[in-house]
Amino acid sequence: MSRTGRAGVGGALAMSFVGGSVAVSAGLSRAPFLTVQALRYAVAAVLLVALCALTGRRIQRPRGVEWLWLAGVTGCGLILFNVALIVGGEHAEPAVLGVAVACVPVVLAAVGPVLEGSSTTARAVLAAAVVTLGAALVEGFGRSDAVGLVWAVVVFACEAGFTLLAMPLFARHSPFGVSVHTTWLAAAGFALLGVWREGPRAVLRLDGSELAATAFLAVFVTAGAFVLWYGCVASLGAARAGLLTGIAPVAAAMTGVALGHPFPGIGVWAGVAVVATGLALGLRSRHAEPATRRSGEAIEPTPV
Numbered sequence: 047m048s049r050t051g052r053a054g055v056g057g058a059l060a061m062s063f064v065g066g067s068v069a070v071s072a073g074l075s076r077a078p079f080l081t082v083q084a085l086r087y088a089v090a091a092v093l094l095v096a097l098c099a100l101t102g103r104r105i106q107r108p109r110g111v112e113w114l115w116l117a118g119v120t121g122c123g124l125i126l127f128n129v130a131l132i133v134g135g136e137h138a139e140p141a142v143l144g145v146a147v148a149c150v151p152v153v154l155a156a157v158g159p160v161l162e163g164s165s166t167t168a169r170a171v172l173a174a175a176v177v178t179l180g181a182a183l184v185e186g187f188g189r190s191d192a193v194g195l196v197w198a199v200v201v202f203a204c205e206a207g208f209t210l211l212a213m214p215l216f217a218r219h220s221p222f223g224v225s226v227h228t229t230w231l232a233a234a235g236f237a238l239l240g241v242w243r244e245g246p247r248a249v250l251r252l253d254g255s256e257l258a259a260t261a262f263l264a265v266f267v268t269a270g271a272f273v274l275w276y277g278c279v280a281s282l283g284a285a286r287a288g289l290l291t292g293i294a295p296v297a298a299a300m301t302g303v304a305l306g307h308p309f310p311g312i313g314v315w316a317g318v319a320v321v322a323t324g325l326a327l328g329l330r331s332r333h334a335e336p337a338t339r340r341s342g343e344a345i346e347p348t349p350v
Contacts, residue, residue, distance in 0.1 A: 065297025158284020
């Protein structure tokens with residue numbers, strides 16, 4: 047399999063982990079949210095550091111403006127994103143927030159190439175729009191009040207920021223490096239918020255099933271998915287990688303069936319077909335190589 051093929055498989059796997067986490071996260075509805083997030087990111091950071099040590103990868107120390115990019119990824123793409131999902135969920139049905147996330151491929155197709163030093167193409171934007179439509183059909187549209195719509199916009203902006211704000215870091219930091227730094231920063235941020243809002247002993251209230259769910263999020267949805275996703279973006283470029291986000295709602299629907307939920311209706315299957323059409327349209331195109339690869343500082347995605 048070619049390098050770009052491995053990157054594409056890695057990105058698809060990352061989005062499958064994200065989609066499958068929906069059912070797992072449902073088991074944490076009564077757990078202290080901030081504390082769970084702090085534990086999740088702390089465990090992920092430790093795993094990533096250990097894996098880097100075992101495989102001989104060197105984690106570069108951030109310098110200068112890189113701290114600002116890392117703070118942006120962490121504060122926007124991780125901390126505010128997760129808070130927005132929880133608060134927004136009090137005013138909007140999950141489908142509304144899911145559709146907000148589904149709109150991200152269009153932004154990645156339009157803005158990502160500019161950050162990479164290339165140009166946006168109409169085909170990439172069209173493919174992203176098709177994937178977004180398909181993902182929305184899979185998710186459904188749901189109901190929301192005005193406050194919920196505002197939080198949906200926040201979710202959308204944060205999800206886009208998770209990828210776009212990390213891209214300037216790829217030239218000097220590997221996907222592992224970006225993942226390590228964002229996870230430990232997120233763990234520190236959520237720990238401070240958790241102690242303030244939930245108390246320092248909140249972690250003792252977690253039962254066995256909640257700890258198992260947190261471990262799944264830490265290993266697969268954080269440590270694994272972060273490295274796979276950033277490796278995919280670095281190799282394929284944001285526009286093509288962004289199309290793979292359409293796999294997440296499909297994976298969520300399939301996971302629900304596997305767990306005994308009702309079989310999806312015709313609308314969901316139509317959405318799956320539309321997502322597949324968008325992927326075929328966008329991934330078959332030959333876009334310009336990302337700027338980080340043209341400069342000779344190629345980043346090889348390495349599956350966890």
